[in-house]
Amino acid sequence: MSSRRMLLGMQFGNGYGAQVTSWRAPNVDPKNYTDIDAVVRYAQAAERGKIQFLFLPDTPALSSDLTHEAPQMTLDPLLTLAAVARGTSRIGMVATGSTTFIEPYNLARQFKALDVMSHGRAGWNPATTSDPNAAANFGQTIAERPERYGRAHEVIQIVQALWGSWEEDAWIADPTTGIFADPAKVRPVNLGGQYVSSRGPLPIPPSEQGQPVLFSAGGGEYGLTLAGRYASGVIGSTFSIDDARAQRDAAREAAGAAGRDPDEVKFFAGLMPAIAPTVRDAVERRMLLGTNTFPQRVPYLGQMLGLRLDPRQIDEPLTAEQLAAARPSPYDPRAPRAFEVANQGWTLREILGHGVIDYHPTPVGPASVTADHMQEWFEAGAVDGFWVSIDTYEDGIDTFVDEVVPLLQERGLFHEDYEGKTLRDHLGAAPQYGLDPRVSGVGVAH
Known part of the structure; x- marks a missing residue:
């Protein structure tokens, strides 16, 4: 039997679940939208199932029909994950952050702070926001796609350069000598491009994994280029094994074209199971x-x-x-x-x-139906893992953890426990600190 094991992420949102009406489900407190203790409890349930990471979609706009539907996003992804970091110890935490409306220094500082606070469990999904409602919140309009992705390349490279602005051995913290850090090893980055620039450095040393892991959830040619150059995880939307395999192959080919090892990119297909005894x-x-x-x-x-x-x-x-x-x-x-x-x-x-x-496949019925779906896609070489969207967190996460995960483990498809402590460990992601020299210089100048 192959030693290859699938990787699992879990959608994490508003305190209710992936279905827009899960706030009305039995045994759910309808006020969970603002209850951070409930959100932490759900993260702990996912960690009990040895899920590799939580993934928080986000857009800086309110776009739900509030008449019957709760907003799908959490109150704020990074503040939510800061609380989750204090209530968990192993599960990874990936948040979306807009490259279109947030300056690279802010992104770099916030995500690296989360990475240090969580002892190396943070990840960033750079999003080229295209929602006009979000643009209006910043007094702007949506730029054309080439401009948004051109800015995204610059933002990502500046963020990664800022993450590496402390050399890995710069922090000394020696009370005997009185030396806190070596200033020669904490340097500005002085990077700028057509759209953004930053001097640096950050006031933050490395985490246990060095710096956050990058993900990609964008599609199309532009999104694929972004994923190939920077991402360790790609979240896909697909409804067939053949299409999933094609998307995975495309991400791997894009990584190879950028000078990276294709195995550095893991492809996750979305899944929205409906689990019950029948x-x-x-x-x-x-x-x-x-x-x-x-x-x-x-x-x-x-x-x-x-x-x-x-x-x-x-x-x-x-x-x-x-x-x-x-x-x-x-x-x-x-x-x-x-x-x-x-x-x-x-x-x-x-x-x-x-x-x-639903916007991902929905296996319906006993836990074995979901496990069979996952096994078939995984063994067909269509995915490296799944991004699981639970309909109602209150009971759905426990059901997945207690019923689906053991089946995957019994079949030798999913790990029994966390082998490492960081998100990079969980994904088998390549070590990286600072800007990847293989893909640097795309639209950014010193």
Whole structure:
């Protein structure tokens, strides 16, 4: 049996779960949005399952329909993870930080501070924010993609240079000699480009892993170039093994083109499991969460199936005539799954309860269904691991940890315990301190 083991990250957001209506789920305190103790408790549950890292998506804007939905993002990713760092000891913590609206010095200081506070467990997902609502919060408009990604390259390189502005042995802290640090080894970076610049240095020495690990969650040619040059982890969105394998291969090829070892980049496919003792129970769980949202999704389900569907039919299955006319949309990768479920005789509400419109695949039923999905994709060489989005944190994380993780461990697919102490250890990421000399100089000048 291969010694290769899958890696697992977990989506971490608003104190409720990945479903927008999880704030209404049974046994959930609806005020958890501002309860940091609950968030820390959920992180501890994930750590109990030996999950390698938490991943916090973020955008600097409020874009939810607050009538029925809680905001999906945490109050503030770095402040949240600072609290999590104090309540955990091993799990990695990756936060999104905008390269478009945050200056590189601020990003460098905040993420390296988190890295030091957590003893080397921090990671950064540089995001080229494209939300006009976010731009408006900074009195700006969204720039064209080439400009946003050009700025991103400059920001990342300056941030990494700032992280290395203390040499690794610069901090002496010797009370006998009275020497705190060697000033000759704490130097400005003096980097600047077309969009951003910084003098430095930071007031922060290295962490146990040196500096935070970089992730990428952007798609397209521009995002792939960013991932290939800088990322150790890539979060993907894909609904088939073939597409996942293609995305993983593309990330590895981009790393090789940037002069890096392709094995330095780990690809994580998204997963949104619906776990319960039976398929019926799992569907019922999702339907309860979808009480207010499913009716408005019926027309979109119709588009996926090439039909004009009326929300008034939500508690009925497709008619024989509708089934005969249905065709999965070639423009939506989720459509084949929706078509498959529709042909099993479920009602429209139950079809939606199968998660067919979720933004990642949704295995439905006992824990073994989720474990089988993960095993199939992993053994097919389509992924290095998964980014798991739990529907409701309050009971869902424990269910995944207590039911899915042991199955993966029994099958030899997932580790039994943390082998190292840092995020870089968990991922098997290459050592790095400061700017990677193999990819330096893209749009940045001294």
